[in-house]
Amino acid sequence: MIFEQLSGNLLQGVILGGVYGMATMGLSLIFGVLKVVNVGHGAFIMVGAYVALTLFQTFGVAPPLAVPAAMVIGMALGMVFYYSAIRKLLKGPELASLLATFSCGVILEEVCKQLFTSEARGYNWELGKLDLGFTVLPHAKLLAFGGSALIGILLYLWFHKTRAGMAMRCVVESDEGARVCGIDVDWEYALSFSIGIGLTVVSGVLLTMFIPVGINPYMGGSYTLKAFVIAVLGGLASPYGAFFGGLVFGLIENGSYTLFAQIPGLEPFAMTRFFSFAMLLVILLLRPTGLLKAK
Amino acid sequence: MMNGYRAYLPILPVAATYALLLGIGVVSPDHWQLIAQLAFYCALGQAFNLFMGMTGYVDFGYVAFLGIGTYGMAVSIYTLSDKGLGIGVVLIGLVLAAIFSLGLSLAVGAVALRLRGAYFAIATIGVNEGFRYLLEGARIWNGADGIIFSRHLRQGVGRQTAMALSTWWADILVFGVAFLAAVLTLVYMRNKVGYALLALREDEDAAKVMGINVTRYKIIAFITSAILAGLLGASAWALKLTYVYPSDVFAIHYTVEAIIIVLLGGAGTLLGPIFGALTYGAAKYFLAIVLPGFQLLIFAPVIIAIIVLFPDGTVGLLKKRLRDTPLGKFII
Amino acid sequence: MPLLKVRNVTKCFGGLVAVNNISLEIRHGETLALVGPNGAGKTTLFNLLNGVFPADEGQIIFEDVDVTHFPAYRRAHLGIGxxxxxxxxxxxxxxxxxxAIGxxxxxxxxxxxxxxxxAMADHYIEVMGLSPHRDKPAGGLTPIEKKLVEIARALAMKPRLLLMDEAMAGMNPKDIDKMVAFLKEIRETEGIAIVAMVEHIMRAVSGLAERVLVMHQGAKLVDEPTREALSDPRVIEVYLGKPPEADHAHG
Incomplete structure (x- = not known):
């Protein structure tokens, strides 16, 4: 009984983990290229959730089709924040860019609070489900996982097969070197920030396909925390590491939930959230540059 | 001491400001709530500045220390009110608040203070959420149901005293915390601690080469700042409201407010947090009338504007301008 | 008993061996010039000596204390500036x-x-001729003035051993002579041993150092008194390349 439950939860965990991983790729991309930690990360996921919700409820657009819109909105937001704040702070102390990204997050939360009130909302998109006997997988969740994997692959191809992607990889390795090779490093910074934010907003859409309820302006905080755990698991500067970190995190999260639920007197939901924070501290204590990353 | 008492002259404008605020509050009881709120922001800013301003590290989970201090007071009153200690429960509450916040700051600091820059921020950003979910998840101190102890307070100290505690003495304690934070800031600035922090804020590696044990001084600032936060939570929240819920006292927006206050006035200055607190507090008060619910939406872009346009903050700029004038002695 | 004893110290960065199995001794109060072309590993050696990062292998002993695993600030307390x-x-x-922080x-x-x-700071401000700048923020000074501030700061630490990284780079000949005279005086009055890292300036080396240690590609190439070192063909080779006749002779 418990094993059936556990294996079911673990499978769900892997699928959710794929989406988590995708939701962290933008964070890692931005850190990798600009060496800026986007402390407001979760707020951009929240924006994605509202994009999916609004398009679905107001215009009847199926959530997967909201992805292109989310990408465009995210990239636009990224450009605006990059050119209005981040760009001027890259040479300054780390404190400056941390506070700036944090404030960007607060701005988005407050704007969304004004637009949508702080009431939690949700939508209902029925697409059938796959019954495996020991667990049931709604098609929407599978689609979200497939979408995440596909975006991960596309990002990989873009990095390795296109001129623009190669240029960005050069900047990751050495911005001086890239500059000498005739790459417009400042533009690459803007582009990576904008793509990173775009990916994050898209991940917000995909996450609502997994959990279509509880959408509110302040939902991002817990995703920021999760994204940090995942990013330090996979190596803060590596988008692919982030993807695998997400898979591992999804497993741990759902596995620990199942275990906490067995212990009387514990609130498994809250304990799981505490556990992910404790995990963050332990990983940072052991190896801040990432557990999964090879030496 | 450097130049004797003259080095400590800048405490005068601090004391004058707090005396003035208190005076206005006493003369015009209608405004007491506003005054108390301003005092809270002054204390929050001073305490937060002691770490962020002096080290250049930002602790996004800072509110956790206020939260756990609130619990220190709550636990004391809730469990000891029938032991016949009278007003002693409040004193024990303050001590517990200090001990709790000290313990949490040691636990967090042990991990976070070994890390530099961005990694430090990552380690601290979840502290408030993490601790809140530990209380709720393991049902520590009634978990999500919180502790409601107004009855216990009345039982322990009597109706009259309980009333006076939460309507008057709680706010006076907040003034006390604010002043204590300012005094400690100035004492640190005038002693080796301050110079060590100044050096590590400017260039941590060079500071080490100069013989500065940077971790030690970061811990000193971190712990001091945390204990002040704990005392602030115990007085401004626990004693004043006589209840505590984890979802209230670990809310990140207090960290946001602390950041705004410190940056408005000028990080690492003595008078900056006071200036920031009065500006922010007054603006928030009037915005609540004119544009309710908009204060963070207005202040978040202000943070960005300050960082980009004048990172020294208001008092930081003043300090530079007045360096060589007689007024300069008072403004740091 | 030497002041500093370095035994077989090695440091690698990935595949690059930045410092390769170096041993050396520094006596109390002596001045050693650490010479070598760009990339020879001089700065890495300095960083190992004062503990900016730990050595991969080897041992560093300062005044009888094994400081190999000491962090930078503890080495500073023992007297490495x-x-x-x-x-x-x-x-x-x-x-x-x-x-004063120093x-x-x-x-x-x-x-x-x-x-x-x-009060100590005021003394060194006088000595270094920085009096007009006493109460100015250091960030606004010229590079040369900053260099003087840094030397004063290091001297205020009262070191027994002072590691100076390119102390005279960017100075004109007159300033170099002044600096050399100043360092000689410091050596006499405060009894400090000095390791001065210099890339090219032979003028400073010959005026100041008693001994020259030449590094090349991470390894110790030459360690001998200044006079011999300056005419050592190996040293000339490192700086100027092989003379053509030598090629003939070997070929």
Missing amino acids: RTFQIPRPFNSATVRENI GMFGAAGSEIDVDRAM
């Missing part, structure tokens, strides 16, 4: 505060309070 190639003063602090936390730091450190 350091200046940087590109000066790194604490920019927002005044010149006086910068130098005194407060350096080798004598535990007995020096803020007031005494300030």
